Amino acid sequence: MVVVASSLPDSIHPHNFPAKLWRLVNNLENKAICWDSYGDAIIIDQHLFERQILSQSTTNSDSTEAFKTTNFTSFVRQLNLYGFRKHEPAIKDNHPPTGDGGMYHHFHNPNFKRNHPERVASLKRLTVNNKAKIQAGLNVNCRPPGLRKEMTPF
Amino acid sequence: MVVVASSLPDSIHPHNFPAKLWRLVNNLENKAICWDSYGDAIIIDQHLFERQILSQSTTNSDSTEAFKTTNFTSFVRQLNLYGFRKHEPAIKDNHPPTGDGGMYHHFHNPNFKRNHPERVASLKRLTVNNKAKIQAGLNVNCRPPGLRKEMTPF
Amino acid sequence: MVVVASSLPDSIHPHNFPAKLWRLVNNLENKAICWDSYGDAIIIDQHLFERQILSQSTTNSDSTEAFKTTNFTSFVRQLNLYGFRKHEPAIKDNHPPTGDGGMYHHFHNPNFKRNHPERVASLKRLTVNNKAKIQAGLNVNCRPPGLRKEMTPF
DNA sequence: TACGTTCTAGAATATTCGTGC
DNA sequence: AGCACGAATATTCTAGAACGT
Numbered sequence: 426m427v428v429v430a431s432s433l434p435d436s437i438h439p440h441n442f443p444a445k446l447w448r449l450v451n452n453l454e455n456k457a458i459c460w461d462s463y464g465d466a467i468i469i470d471q472h473l474f475e476r477q478i479l480s481q482s483t484t485n486s487d488s489t490e491a492f493k494t495t496n497f498t499s500f501v502r503q504l505n506l507y508g509f510r511k512h513e514p515a516i517k518d519n520h521p522p523t524g525d526g527g528m529y530h531h532f533h534n535p536n537f538k539r540n541h542p543e544r545v546a547s548l549k550r551l552t553v554n555n556k557a558k559i560q561a562g563l564n565v566n567c568r569p570p571g572l573r574k575e576m577t578p579f
Numbered sequence: 580m581v582v583v584a585s586s587l588p589d590s591i592h593p594h595n596f597p598a599k600l601w602r603l604v605n606n607l608e609n610k611a612i613c614w615d616s617y618g619d620a621i622i623i624d625q626h627l628f629e630r631q632i633l634s635q636s637t638t639n640s641d642s643t644e645a646f647k648t649t650n651f652t653s654f655v656r657q658l659n660l661y662g663f664r665k666h667e668p669a670i671k672d673n674h675p676p677t678g679d680g681g682m683y684h685h686f687h688n689p690n691f692k693r694n695h696p697e698r699v700a701s702l703k704r705l706t707v708n709n710k711a712k713i714q715a716g717l718n719v720n721c722r723p724p725g726l727r728k729e730m731t732p733f
Numbered sequence: 734m735v736v737v738a739s740s741l742p743d744s745i746h747p748h749n750f751p752a753k754l755w756r757l758v759n760n761l762e763n764k765a766i767c768w769d770s771y772g773d774a775i776i777i778d779q780h781l782f783e784r785q786i787l788s789q790s791t792t793n794s795d796s797t798e799a800f801k802t803t804n805f806t807s808f809v810r811q812l813n814l815y816g817f818r819k820h821e822p823a824i825k826d827n828h829p830p831t832g833d834g835g836m837y838h839h840f841h842n843p844n845f846k847r848n849h850p851e852r853v854a855s856l857k858r859l860t861v862n863n864k865a866k867i868q869a870g871l872n873v874n875c876r877p878p879g880l881r882k883e884m885t886p887f
Numbered sequence: 888t889a890c891g892t893t894c895t896a897g898a899a900t901a902t903t904c905g906t907g908c
Numbered sequence: 909a910g911c912a913c914g915a916a917t918a919t920t921c922t923a924g925a926a927c928g929t
Contacts, residue, residue, distance in 0.1 A: 746917095748917090749916095749917070750917080800918085800919095801918070801919070802918075802919055802920085804919080804920080806920085807920065810918090810919075810920080811919085858918095860917090
């Protein structure tokens with residue numbers, strides 16, 4: 426058992442994509458996805474990811490960790506929906522040696538950095554509706570755990 | 580016979596859902612529902628619950644303990660009506676070992692904690708009317724045992 | 734191998750819920766869901782369905798047939814989204830004898846009848862947007878296979 | 888009147904498919 | 909060909925509404 430270094434604030438819904446991604450990338454047992462050497466971007470070994478994470482979607486009943494998809498492209502769609510962009514790896518940033526020569530992908534997001542777990546709460550799902558709201562300066566509903574927008578607690 | 584650790588104040592109607600739930604979760608003989616390790620949320624083993632609690636609804640005539648429904652979804656509707664929300668288990672919070680590999684559900688409620696039986700009286704049924712009353716700062720009638728709303732002294 | 738009696742028009746997307754449901758209910762090998770004796774409604778044996786259809790969601794890689802959910806309630810949500818309503822079984826309509834005494838559900842839909850496969854194309858997903866479009870007399874996009882909304886010939 | 892049960896719908900995220908650049 | 913994204917369906921969780929007691 427490996428202790429996860431940094432945990433997220435409670436305000437982040439643990440079921441949603443950003444929290445799942447955070448746990449995956451900080452889980453040292455998981456070789457399929459990790460931080461780059463600066464902690465500024467994530468590196469994904471596509472083949473390992475497909476074998477060790479996505480194909481587990483069908484056998485792992487722990488819905489906190491599993492995805493329901495087995496397609497890597499669906500995972501990338503989620504990354505893009507939450508504002509991640511692909512970029513080329515920095516020259517100095519060697520790929521981790523654990524892969525099997527597969528394909529690597531680097532993705533970065535200004536609000537997803539190793540040393541800033543608190544920024545994960547800033548990740549918004551960039552649907553058309555949410556982008557309009559953000560444009561208008563409104564608050565975006567991200568279904569926080571335990572409360573809904575209308576439900577003032579009693 | 581297992582002694583229930585903490586009992587509820589008399590002001591809580593023993594036939595109503597919150598009291599039934601409190602007794603279930605504090606009954607150590609009952610493996611289908613229990614506290615999480617912090618006493619902050621309840622964990623329900625759906626299959627066990629259906630077999631051991633809900634299917635007894637038709638044979639157990641003790642209306643104080645039995646539910647009239649055999650549908651797990653109706654039980655969940657009650658949880659939501661009383662303000663419970665589903666959330667994912669904390670990483671450290673292992674599932675109880677008694678299940679059969681079935682589905683687990685975690686629900687939490689700020690007024691339903693192991694160490695705070697007195698707060699159970701704060702649970703209100705969140706109907707549309709009650710939510711309006713709460714919003715307006717009015718008192719919500721919760722039908723205490725042996726009392727009626729008109730009996731408030733003046 | 735059992736030959737399915739009536740097949741759907743090509744215009745119906747085979748991956749979508751109505752087509753999956755049609756194939757399930759017309760597959761004589763499948764005992765979990767079938768037509769009632771009039772061919773006017775479908776009868777679902779919940780426990781069989783959970784065991785034989787939904788739990789296969791995790792092992793069957795044939796996405797044309799499998800659901801990604803294991804929850805019966807999610808399946809019911811889909812039924813409701815496509816306009817199915819639950820009703821009580823007709824007196825003459827005995828439950829099929831193959832069940833294990835579990836729970837039966839009858840659902841009906843004016844556009845889902847055994848003798849009218851062509852009507853399945855009329856099933857619309859009743860989201861808020863689609864309902865507004867239907868109300869306004871507009872066409873509802875149902876993503877037919879290989880076609881897009883702009884590709885209507887002019 | 889309030890609570891319990893049932894059925895349906897709203898609203899958010901997740902997944903899929905296709906298109907434009 | 910690769911990447912980002914619109915738009916549709918699928919899944920999940922919660923709430924509304926009707927009805928019975």
